[in-house]
Amino acid sequence: MKNTDIKKLIQWYDQNKRSMPWRDTGNPYDVWLSEIMLQQTRIEAVKPKYLAFKKELPDIASLASCDDDRLMRLWEGLGYYSRARNLKKCAMYLMEHYDGKLPKDFELLKKLPGIGPYTAGAIASIAYNLPAPAIDGNVLRVLTRYYGITEDIRLPKVKEMIEDKLNNFYSSKHPDSSYSSFNQGIMELGETVCVPNGAPQCKKCPLNKNCFAYQNKMTDSIPYRSSLKERKILERTLFVIRDDQSFLIHKRPHKGLLAGLYEFPGVDAHLTKSEVIRHVESLGFTPLKITTLPDAKHIFTHLEWHMHAYEIKVAEIQHTLDEHYYLVNKKELQSLAIPSAFRKYTDWYSLRD
Structure with a gap:
């Protein structure tokens, strides 16, 4: 220069x-x-x-x-x-x-x-x-x-x-x-x-x-940038399992995407309501009421999550799952380090009575 x-x-x-x-x-x-x-x-x-x-x-x-x-x-x-x-x-x-x-x-x-x-x-x-x-x-x-x-x-x-x-x-x-x-x-x-x-x-x-x-009137062409590969789309189903007092929260593994952060439990697939019932029952819970929640989308650099969520109301959460699952109340739910990918759902509960 x-x-x-x-x-x-x-x-x-x-x-x-x-x-x-x-x-x-x-x-x-x-x-x-x-x-x-x-x-x-x-x-x-x-x-x-x-x-x-x-x-x-x-x-x-x-x-x-x-x-x-x-x-x-x-x-x-x-x-x-x-x-x-x-x-x-x-x-x-x-x-x-x-x-x-x-x-x-x-x-x-x-x-x-x-x-x-x-x-x-x-x-x-x-x-x-x-x-x-x-x-x-x-x-x-x-x-x-x-x-x-x-x-x-x-x-x-x-x-x-x-x-x-x-x-x-x-x-x-x-x-x-x-x-x-x-x-x-x-x-x-x-x-x-x-x-x-x-x-x-x-x-x-x-x-x-x-x-x-x-x-040289080339500001539109410089810099030249090749196209990135299209993002992979991953369908996910989230389970908001709760009773009158608590929510079931899962802590993600310490390696990989969103490592060590909290989330609602889920699977990497788009499940129907009947499939959700069977999955929740396999975890040891008896659903009293299931409500379909709004869909959400979150974009990462090379990945796009399309999320479908269900609120599963149970009489009382007494989980026997591994140490990566936690029970939290509504106030604690708002204070946990939950990624913005799930904010649509945490914000939805923060606005409810």
């Missing part, structure tokens, strides 16, 4: 950066936490969750000692719950090996549990002003347009090309103070100006004079 464009970008960022609760705090923990939360999640959804999380767990030590169920509850609504588990795992490692501090070294950061090259680069450059690449989707989009890279943006070699170009900048003799603003400037530009889906605001861009895609 031309030196004049580097200066323009940094100046643009300093004048136009949005106010964020984690920005300009000088705290590496804030950078780390925000970057993990922002993965696959919109900024506006992250802001309130970040503030609530920081209020409860203000530092690495409190995160490392946090109870798992409490941690999942604090993370509820952000999705991709493995991120929260990896945060705690890394915090525990930092307490044991780094006195509860994030190391001021890009290579050491990359070796920490749950921290990949992007997050390591973000922490190193934003928190410590180190010359380290932090390449996310926004950075890829801005720089493939700027340099005119027409190959599939999903290919690893495209990311490698961008990393090489960034390293050329980092290895040149620019003042240390520019690394943080430079990296954040590209991210901010991609988030607010050099946006996807045919709507870039090129006339507002500080890089437009030397941007290949803009100068």
